[in-house]
Amino acid sequence: MTRLPTELVDRLRPSLHGKSCCVTGGAGFIGGHLVDALVSLGARVTVIDDLSNSDAGNLAGLMDLEPDRVRFVHASILERSALEDAVEGCDLVFHLAALGSVPRSVEDPGRTWVVNATGTLRVLEAAQRAGVRRLVYSASSSAYGDNPALPKRESMAPEPMSPYAAAKLAGESLCRSWSACYGLETVCLRYFNIFGPRQAADSAYAAVVPAFVRALLAGQAPVIFGDGEQTRDFTHVSNAVAANLLAATVKRSLRGEVVNIGGGERTSVNTLAGLLSVLCERPGIVPDHRPERVGEVRDSVADISAAAELLGYRPVTGLQEGLSQTVRWYRQEIPAS
Ligand SMILES: NC(=O)c1ccc[n+]([C@@H]2O[C@H](COP(=O)([O-])OP(=O)(O)OC[C@H]3O[C@@H](n4cnc5c(N)ncnc54)[C@H](O)[C@@H]3O)[C@@H](O)[C@H]2O)c1
Numbered sequence: 001m002t003r004l005p006t007e008l009v010d011r012l013r014p015s016l017h018g019k020s021c022c023v024t025g026g027a028g029f030i031g032g033h034l035v036d037a038l039v040s041l042g043a044r045v046t047v048i049d050d051l052s053n054s055d056a057g058n059l060a061g062l063m064d065l066e067p068d069r070v071r072f073v074h075a076s077i078l079e080r081s082a083l084e085d086a087v088e089g090c091d092l093v094f095h096l097a098a099l100g101s102v103p104r105s106v107e108d109p110g111r112t113w114v115v116n117a118t119g120t121l122r123v124l125e126a127a128q129r130a131g132v133r134r135l136v137y138s139a140s141s142s143a144y145g146d147n148p149a150l151p152k153r154e155s156m157a158p159e160p161m162s163p164y165a166a167a168k169l170a171g172e173s174l175c176r177s178w179s180a181c182y183g184l185e186t187v188c189l190r191y192f193n194i195f196g197p198r199q200a201a202d203s204a205y206a207a208v209v210p211a212f213v214r215a216l217l218a219g220q221a222p223v224i225f226g227d228g229e230q231t232r233d234f235t236h237v238s239n240a241v242a243a244n245l246l247a248a249t250v251k252r253s254l255r256g257e258v259v260n261i262g263g264g265e266r267t268s269v270n271t272l273a274g275l276l277s278v279l280c281e282r283p284g285i286v287p288d289h290r291p292e293r294v295g296e297v298r299d300s301v302a303d304i305s306a307a308a309e310l311l312g313y314r315p316v317t318g319l320q321e322g323l324s325q326t327v328r329w330y331r332q333e334i335p336a337s
Contacts, residue, residue: 002033002196002238004245005316009041015249017042022090022132024077024123025097027054029199030138030191030240034094035062035070037241044069048086049097050076053200077119083126092248093127093135095120098168101205102142102295105164116167117174124178124186134185134254136247137175138240140168141192141233141260141300150266151303154190154258162295176256187247187254187310189240192262192302196237196322197329209234209323212273213330216280226292228270233262233301236322239315246311254310262302263315263322275320279327 004012021038025031026047032054038045039062047059051074063070075082077097087093098116099105105112120137127135144152145159160166175186193207201210212222243261247254267275273287307313317325 002037002241004037004238004242008242008316012245012249013041016245018044019092020044020090021092021094022046022048022087023094023096024048027051027056027059028096029054029196030194030237031094031096032058032198033196033237033241034096034244035059037245039066039070041245046071046073046086046090048073048075048077048083050074053100058198077123078114080122080126083122084130087126087130087132090130091133093123093132094244094248095123095135096138098138100164102162102164103293104205105162105167106295109163112163113167116164117170120171120174124174124184128178128182128184132184134187134248135175136244137171137186137188139172139188139190139258140165141190141262141302142297143169143172143190144297144300146297148299150299151264151301152260153303154260154306161297172256172258179255185254186256188256188258189243189247189261190258191240192233192235192260192300194235194237194240196326201330201334208269208272209276209326210330212276213280213327214334216277216282216285217330217334219282219285221285221288222273222276224269224273224287224289225296226289228273228287228289229268230296231266231268231299231301233265234267234272234319235261235263235315236317236319238317238322239263242316243307243311243313246313250311257310259307259310259313260302260304261307261313262304263319264302264304265319266299266301267319275323276327279324
């Protein structure tokens with residue numbers, strides 16, 4: 001599903017072929033694409049996921065194709081013995097399991113903290129006990145909060161504005177401290193608004209790209225919270241996958257470094273709605289503006305030079321190409337569109 005450039009695949013394959021990996025949250029949106037890529041690169045993958053925000057459809061297909069190389073542990077990362085089972089014998093852990101969505105965290109901060117912060121602590125403990133070499137943590141650009149400086153640089157002081165951002169930031173601190181105290185290699189990838197095929201479109205907590213596409217394909221107005229002039233760095237999922245694979249294979253030793261993973265391009269929500277209405281062939285639909293939501297930041301765009309320097313990261317799919325590919329996928333998946 002995620003297409004990576006051939007020269008990148010050729011570079012990554014020798015380091016990942018035959019490696020044992022655990023992907024927490026591997027049934028989810030980004031995790032599912034990462035699992036596909038790892039399997040196609042020859043790795044053995046164990047997924048642990050409680051399916052609280054996903055289903056096992058993608059994994060079931062992979063397990064049919066590669067029964068010896070894909071294993072699924074249906075459990076929460078908060079269940080110690082299941083987690084130990086999932087990471088046993090692994091060289092690498094990709095930690096993606098989390099409760100996403102800023103609004104959900106505002107409604108239920110305690111649950112967000114337990115899964116996203118305590119859950120990360122548990123994954124680090126299990127990884128260290130199992131002798132894992134490196135853990136790649138899915139962090140979030142929400143850590144920057146409303147600091148007005150742009151682009152966002154890792155040297156900026158974090159200013160989390162929501163329980164989600166606070167818990168994801170705590171995960172970064174835990175990763176760095178596990179590297180310092182226990183020698184487990186860790187690296188934190190601060191994603192900026194990832195979108196792409198298979199991202200959940202049908203929940204109240206849907207991210208903006210799938211929510212807009214779903215509305216537009218149904219001939220409805222996309223809902224914009226606020227004036228729509230807030231900006232984001234919308235980043236195709238192939239870029240997050242490439243970043244994870246580079247972070248797992250880079251030769252230098254890693255000690256909790258934090259790097260931005262984005263496309264490096266700043267787009268307003270109004271512009272996004274315009275681009276998607278053209279791609280969905282609904283150019284006349286006027287967005288429905290509603291009041292701004294609590295905890296949302298105004299502007300965000302990544303400086304990706306640290307990821308380039310540390311990991312050799314550069315975006316593999318641009319915004320326009322990524323949006324076209326994503327709309328094509330939803331057209332096939334959403335009936336009667
Ligand atoms: N999508 C984005 O734009 C974005 C941006 C920044 C950071 N992130 C981070 O990337 C990671 C993946 O996000 P995603 O967009 O793929 O979300 P997702 O919800 O599709 O994937 C998360 C997966 O974790 C699973 N999960 C939740 N709680 C669990 C638990 N207690 N035990 C085991 N599994 C559990 C869910 O069932 C789901 O399959 C998350 O850590 C998220 O915080 C995502």
